[in-house]
Amino acid sequence: MVDYSVNSSVALLLVNNPPVNALSHAVRKGLADGMLKATKDTKVKAIVIAGKGRTFPAGADIREFSGPGKEPWLVPVGNGIEASGKPVVAAIHGTCLGGGLEVALFCHYRVALKSARVGFPEVAIGILPGAAGTQRLPRVTGLPVAFDMITSGRHVPAEQAKKYGIIDEIVTGDIVNAGIRYAMIMVGKSTIPRRLRAKPVPDAENVQKYADAAMAHVKRKYKGYEAPVYCVKAVRASAEKPYDLGVENEKTLFNVVGKSGQARAQQYAFFAERVVGKWEMPGGNSQTAKPIPVRSTAVIGAGTMGTGIAVCILSAGLPCYLVEQNQKFLENGLKTIKALMEGSVKLGKISPEVGQRAASLLKPTMSYDDLTGVDLVIEAVYENLELKKEIFAKLDKVCKPSTILCSNTSSIDIDRIAVATKRPEKCVGVHFFAPAYHMKLLENIYSTKTSPDTAATVMKLGKTIGKVPILVKSCQGFLANRMNTPYGTESGFLVEEGALPWEVDQVMEDFGMPMGPFKVRDLSGLDVGSKITAEIAKTLGVTLTDETRFMAGNRYSHMNTVLANMGRLGRKSGKGWYKYEKAGGKIASIDDDVITVLNNHCKKLGIERRTISSQEIIERLMYSCINEGFKILEEGIAKRPEEIDISWLYGFTFPKYLGGPMYYANQVGLGRVYDRICYYHENFPFSKHWVPSQLLRRLSEQNIPMSQWMASPGARL
Numbered sequence: 001m002v003d004y005s006v007n008s009s010v011a012l013l014l015v016n017n018p019p020v021n022a023l024s025h026a027v028r029k030g031l032a033d034g035m036l037k038a039t040k041d042t043k044v045k046a047i048v049i050a051g052k053g054r055t056f057p058a059g060a061d062i063r064e065f066s067g068p069g070k071e072p073w074l075v076p077v078g079n080g081i082e083a084s085g086k087p088v089v090a091a092i093h094g095t096c097l098g099g100g101l102e103v104a105l106f107c108h109y110r111v112a113l114k115s116a117r118v119g120f121p122e123v124a125i126g127i128l129p130g131a132a133g134t135q136r137l138p139r140v141t142g143l144p145v146a147f148d149m150i151t152s153g154r155h156v157p158a159e160q161a162k163k164y165g166i167i168d169e170i171v172t173g174d175i176v177n178a179g180i181r182y183a184m185i186m187v188g189k190s191t192i193p194r195r196l197r198a199k200p201v202p203d204a205e206n207v208q209k210y211a212d213a214a215m216a217h218v219k220r221k222y223k224g225y226e227a228p229v230y231c232v233k234a235v236r237a238s239a240e241k242p243y244d245l246g247v248e249n250e251k252t253l254f255n256v257v258g259k260s261g262q263a264r265a266q267q268y269a270f271f272a273e274r275v276v277g278k279w280e281m282p283g284g285n286s287q288t289a290k291p292i293p294v295r296s297t298a299v300i301g302a303g304t305m306g307t308g309i310a311v312c313i314l315s316a317g318l319p320c321y322l323v324e325q326n327q328k329f330l331e332n333g334l335k336t337i338k339a340l341m342e343g344s345v346k347l348g349k350i351s352p353e354v355g356q357r358a359a360s361l362l363k364p365t366m367s368y369d370d371l372t373g374v375d376l377v378i379e380a381v382y383e384n385l386e387l388k389k390e391i392f393a394k395l396d397k398v399c400k401p402s403t404i405l406c407s408n409t410s411s412i413d414i415d416r417i418a419v420a421t422k423r424p425e426k427c428v429g430v431h432f433f434a435p436a437y438h439m440k441l442l443e444n445i446y447s448t449k450t451s452p453d454t455a456a457t458v459m460k461l462g463k464t465i466g467k468v469p470i471l472v473k474s475c476q477g478f479l480a481n482r483m484n485t486p487y488g489t490e491s492g493f494l495v496e497e498g499a500l501p502w503e504v505d506q507v508m509e510d511f512g513m514p515m516g517p518f519k520v521r522d523l524s525g526l527d528v529g530s531k532i533t534a535e536i537a538k539t540l541g542v543t544l545t546d547e548t549r550f551m552a553g554n555r556y557s558h559m560n561t562v563l564a565n566m567g568r569l570g571r572k573s574g575k576g577w578y579k580y581e582k583a584g585g586k587i588a589s590i591d592d593d594v595i596t597v598l599n600n601h602c603k604k605l606g607i608e609r610r611t612i613s614s615q616e617i618i619e620r621l622m623y624s625c626i627n628e629g630f631k632i633l634e635e636g637i638a639k640r641p642e643e644i645d646i647s648w649l650y651g652f653t654f655p656k657y658l659g660g661p662m663y664y665a666n667q668v669g670l671g672r673v674y675d676r677i678c679y680y681h682e683n684f685p686f687s688k689h690w691v692p693s694q695l696l697r698r699l700s701e702q703n704i705p706m707s708q709w710m711a712s713p714g715a716r717l
């Protein structure tokens, strides 16, 4: 796992543990043994530590966190490196992360390729740097940068890291040779002044100020997450305790946070994100399918979704036609794109150069004839089957035979759109989440005719444009919206039965959702929901009135439409489920008028309002969705629970520290979840989302935990 060799008078310890040279037990042992050998060998005058293949070690082996752990730990290995009288150089390429950066900080010198990145991403998997990183980084960078890097987990590019003092020199060419060259220059120099343990933390006397600011920041930005709070405590100690006591303190904090349910859930989420990249569909999978190269694209429709999607494509450096039916719509779209790109540059999401380049890659047009040669087109017009079919038929005529035709639909069965073309195997759904330039989920949908190569192309494109793509089978609402529907429906029933909208919101925000369901409704607009309901009613032949309580045998709440009909459209009109400081305002306050409307509504329907507990709110919102999730698995819409969890984490900002709804169900216990679903089914027989899933029944009756059949190794952590 660590290849040892001596070149001239320099010993090379080359970590060889693909794919990311994680610091597994064998690697730690290899480093310790290598150091011993190099120290003893009188011919060796300096030592280089580097990674074979794609990267310097990218951290501890996360899979090992679930086991008892085996010595040597990383701190004693690092102490051995630091204590060496022969200069040790870390030669960094790829991603030098977590334990990898800790190893580098134990070395006396660090050189890196310009393309390398360094960072402490532990916080993202629910832990903190546990091999002295929280004590050594502040000694190099000072407290503000250390607080920022360790609590955000961000990857820092090599040149920036050099400015912070983490990297001593940016080198070029082969990283191992560059490391050896650098080490030869250091031969004979004393290593004592290079030992970080002996260095003071700069500006330590101001630690209180920096730590308070960091704590306030993490509590606001990462509400509900434990790890960032622990990170702040650990870094703070670097300025308040001698080095060895700071390391002890870090170990204590690491052991507490590392064993928490949050850490396990976040590590599950880490692996789940990788698992969904290994997709399967009838006739192919991620290993066998061949994505077609996408060098040029087009987006049809310059509305909110179309412009957001175009921004994602342009930011990734791909040329993109933007197609609209008239000049006015096109100009509006271009203005939106310009504003979004400028915003991204301002926020540092993209560099000014990428922003400028994007402008030159954008090609506005009103003519489909310009699309003859593009590799992939995304239709992003509003949800209307006939319009989408018309567009697909036109595209089918003008585009070259290999062009892939995608629909950004949130619910329409892809087969029904693809029939308009002679290339159904090249038709596929790409469901972006609003705002498209921000939300990370890309729900790709295959129809009965979509080819695996087409699926592979949109899965690859998703990654290229910085999304987390999942692949699901087509059905009404696909995975994400279908599973999320009971969440909205049940929240509507809860307020009819006695809860107040702000109570429901508070419970769900305390649970971990960034915004409660009624604030979300106000944000999207009550008229939007009301129009969708009206459409469904029309299809079903139902005439809606204020007294309607059932639709096609299913329970229904009309309250949203009651408010919308009063002109309470949400944020945009200054009133909805809440009132706002002005039309378009953002500050939601409780509105007594809503209570009056609600009471009148219930009186009219003869509903007696009652007190509803927080537990019931969580169960009815979450378990109804989980039940639907199991039906989605049963029907093969999603292959694995990981697809479902990822769709919630990145499509609905479900808290990562709960892993996702399916992981959460497993933690609660499938038996308990099933029993409560049966209970609600008995009490609410007119809601089909409470009809228990047969798969869940089987797992619950046979006492099979979901972790047994989840693909992710994290499920077993």
Ligand SMILES: CC/C=C\C/C=C/C(=O)SCCNC(=O)CCNC(=O)[C@H](O)C(C)(C)COP(=O)(O)OP(=O)(O)OC[C@H]1O[C@@H](n2cnc3c(N)ncnc32)[C@H](O)[C@@H]1OP(=O)(O)O
Binding pocket: 019, 020, 022, 023, 058, 059, 060, 061, 062, 063, 073, 074, 095, 097, 098, 099, 100, 121, 122, 125, 128, 129, 130, 131, 271, 274, 275
């Ligand atoms: C012993 C020390 C004790 C405590 C202190 C130290 C703590 C730590 O170091 S915690 C770990 C900190 N590091 C990370 O969190 C990095 C996690 N990895 C990544 O962010 C990315 O994988 C990457 C940026 C390093 C590479 O990205 P990419 O090129 O996109 O590849 P993948 O993400 O698809 O990963 C490829 C492959 O490697 C597996 N993998 C990645 N990192 C780890 C890891 N730290 N431990 C175990 N396995 C890891 C990943 O699951 C993929 O595997 P599969 O191909 O099987 O899916």
